[in-house]
Amino acid sequence: MKANKFIISALCLSLGAMTLAGCQDKAAPAKEGAEQAPAAAAPQENATAPAAAIDKVAMNVTGAGASFPQPIYVQWAQGFLEKAGGQVNYQSIGSSGGVKQIVAKTVDFGATDSPMSAEELDKEGLVQFPTVIGGVVPIVNIEGVEAGALKLTGDVLAQIYLGDITKWNDPKIAELNPDLTLPDENIVTVFRSDGSGTSFIFTNYLSQVSTKWKDTVGADKTVKWPTAQTGTAGKGNEGVATYVGRVKNSIGYVEYAYAKQNNMAHTQLQNAAGQFVQPSQETFAAAADVDWSSTKGFNLVLTNQPSDNAWPLASATFILVHKNPANLDNTKAALTFFDWAFKEGDDMAKGLDYVPLPANVKDLVRKEWEQVVGQDGKPLYVGN
Numbered sequence: 001m002k003a004n005k006f007i008i009s010a011l012c013l014s015l016g017a018m019t020l021a022g023c024q025d026k027a028a029p030a031k032e033g034a035e036q037a038p039a040a041a042a043p044q045e046n047a048t049a050p051a052a053a054i055d056k057v058a059m060n061v062t063g064a065g066a067s068f069p070q071p072i073y074v075q076w077a078q079g080f081l082e083k084a085g086g087q088v089n090y091q092s093i094g095s096s097g098g099v100k101q102i103v104a105k106t107v108d109f110g111a112t113d114s115p116m117s118a119e120e121l122d123k124e125g126l127v128q129f130p131t132v133i134g135g136v137v138p139i140v141n142i143e144g145v146e147a148g149a150l151k152l153t154g155d156v157l158a159q160i161y162l163g164d165i166t167k168w169n170d171p172k173i174a175e176l177n178p179d180l181t182l183p184d185e186n187i188v189t190v191f192r193s194d195g196s197g198t199s200f201i202f203t204n205y206l207s208q209v210s211t212k213w214k215d216t217v218g219a220d221k222t223v224k225w226p227t228a229q230t231g232t233a234g235k236g237n238e239g240v241a242t243y244v245g246r247v248k249n250s251i252g253y254v255e256y257a258y259a260k261q262n263n264m265a266h267t268q269l270q271n272a273a274g275q276f277v278q279p280s281q282e283t284f285a286a287a288a289d290v291d292w293s294s295t296k297g298f299n300l301v302l303t304n305q306p307s308d309n310a311w312p313l314a315s316a317t318f319i320l321v322h323k324n325p326a327n328l329d330n331t332k333a334a335l336t337f338f339d340w341a342f343k344e345g346d347d348m349a350k351g352l353d354y355v356p357l358p359a360n361v362k363d364l365v366r367k368e369w370e371q372v373v374g375q376d377g378k379p380l381y382v383g384n
Helices: 004-011 020-031 070-084 095-103 118-122 154-160 171-176 197-209 213-218 236-244 256-259 279-286 326-342 346-351 359-369
Strands: 062-063 086-094 111-112 126-141 188-191 233-234 248-253 268-270 313-321
Touching: 020 126, 020 171, 062 326, 070 086, 070 256, 070 326, 070 346, 086 236, 086 256, 095 111, 095 118, 095 197, 111 118, 118 126, 126 197, 126 256, 126 279, 126 326, 126 359, 154 188, 154 197, 154 268, 188 197, 188 236, 197 213, 197 313, 213 268, 233 236, 236 248, 236 256, 248 256, 279 313, 326 359, 346 359
Parallel strands: 062 086, 062 111, 188 233, 188 248
Antiparallel strands: 111 313, 126 248, 126 313
């Protein structure tokens, strides 16, 4: 697979002691040379839009977790470093790792694509809030098949990952794609090796569209993959993208930005309304048109929504912080960072094909932050 700034940034950020300023310097060569894919960056005019007045802050905040939002967290952190002088170090280690680290209090914030339940949040003393909305997309490496050309239903996708469909020219796939010439080649499935919120989104969807998948595999951040003997496991979205890019006749699943910025061939999917749709900001937003105040801790899963234009693998991604943090300054700084991102980072998110939270949802999040308190019992940070 062609290299790209996302992949390099992800590898760089996985080194917890390394700051984003250092990562930026090392990522620069990815922009050059015939073998490099286009860099995943928001338009310059968006990244440098006039910002609200903010005092320079001296901080070094650490976070870890989901690889799904890693591209936008890199963009936001770079912008925040320039505007406010604060460093935000984010390790893309998967949602399971993010939850474990925030529970263990080894980071200032955790990140997960699989929202914790109200009971889990209460047990661990955590506050949970969404940051952006995006989508998981199936990606394929089939000679002659371009991005958005291949059509799949949820049931056919489940059968591929169950190992019940093993050839690309299987009649069930061919029937959906009469205009494509599909090879008589074995399908190589690629999946996550780490505990992954992206895997939760993917398997949650498959559990809704396939009774067999629900009964034999289920939905979780880590599952026993039926095609483990013939497939390949990759760490993080970047690992799955790398393997699909290298292995002919493979299929995987990644957050949309990884597919688009690496020029990978995503598929169409049939949604709950029976429509074949493409991944886009519009179809992600259609899936996210829900009542965000309906559950405690924003515990909403956006897969397989009924809207005619909804992408069936849409999802929000979430941040976790402690209600009574041990490091008050760092937690306050983390909330300051995300509030800045809500005010100044929407164009960056759109540039990477995420959907920013609606203004009313951002206000709900700021209200949720009031649960994070200092030793005096007063809110540690009040957003506005």
